[in-house]
Amino acid sequence: MASPQNTSEKSIFQANSPGGMPTASQSQRSLIMAQITLRFLAIAFTVTAIPVMITAKEPVALLGLAIAPSYKQSSAMRFLLGVNATVFAFTVLSMLFVWPLRRSGSKPINYFFLLLHDMVMTLLLISGCAAATAVGYLSQYGQPETYWSPICDIVKKFCHQILISTVLSYLAFFCYFALNILSVHKLMSGATE
Numbered sequence: 001m002a003s004p005q006n007t008s009e010k011s012i013f014q015a016n017s018p019g020g021m022p023t024a025s026q027s028q029r030s031l032i033m034a035q036i037t038l039r040f041l042a043i044a045f046t047v048t049a050i051p052v053m054i055t056a057k058e059p060v061a062l063l064g065l066a067i068a069p070s071y072k073q074s075s076a077m078r079f080l081l082g083v084n085a086t087v088f089a090f091t092v093l094s095m096l097f098v099w100p101l102r103r104s105g106s107k108p109i110n111y112f113f114l115l116l117h118d119m120v121m122t123l124l125l126i127s128g129c130a131a132a133t134a135v136g137y138l139s140q141y142g143q144p145e146t147y148w149s150p151i152c153d154i155v156k157k158f159c160h161q162i163l164i165s166t167v168l169s170y171l172a173f174f175c176y177f178a179l180n181i182l183s184v185h186k187l188m189s190g191a192t193e
Contacts, residue, residue, distance in 0.1 A: 034182055035098050039091050042121075042175040046088040049168035053081050056161035060154060069151070069158050076131035077162065083128030084169055087121050087176075094118075108187060115183035118176055125173040132166045 059068040071077035094117055101110055139159055142150035152159035 031182060031186055032101055035179065038175045038179050039095055039098065042091050042172045043088060045168045045172035046084040049084045049165045050081060052161055053077065053165040056158050058155045058158035069155050074135050076135040080128040080132040080169060083124045087125055087172060090121060111183055111186050115180065115187065118179045118183055122173060122176040122180055125169060125176060129166060129169050129173055136162055136166060
């Protein structure tokens with residue numbers, strides 16, 4: 001005979017279906033909650049990366065000349081800023097389309113369109129991050145073959161802020177990468193049912 005403690009533990013860890021597997025509605029709810037959580041994280045990362053990039057300035061005097069490096073002086077940094085703003089706006093809009101998917105009768109085509117959106121956002125983010133990483137690498141280490149000197153030893157605060165903004169953008173990329181995996185999993189599991 002099972003003790004009362006064993007039966008209560010089983011009820012905590014078992015789903016409501018007879019075989020102990022999650023039901024379709026529980027699986028659907030979990031997927032939607034993961035989608036919403038990852039989208040909120042992507043919103044938070046991109047909306048935080050934008051002001052960090054914009055405020056990245058550090059005026060210095062070099063050989064009697066005043067210089068003030070800014071994100072505006074680098075097309076890669078301007079591109080990353082534009083990517084972050086675009087991803088932020090489209091992620092907010094995508095939240096409107098994720099909410100109706102919580103119903104169990106959602107069509108697979110809706111997940112397909114969401115997957116396309118997520119793929120475009122992922123590609124935008126990785127291209128912006130790659131461009132900013134390349135410029136950041138040159139700023140940090142220079143390139144002796146072309147006589148480009150590193151500048152991060154002179155403008156440490158500026159480089160640090162650019163690094164933070166780029167890392168936040170990479171985190172948003174990983175959120176979208178996970179969203180792509182979730183959407184593909186949902187489409188593949190729907191195709192095999």
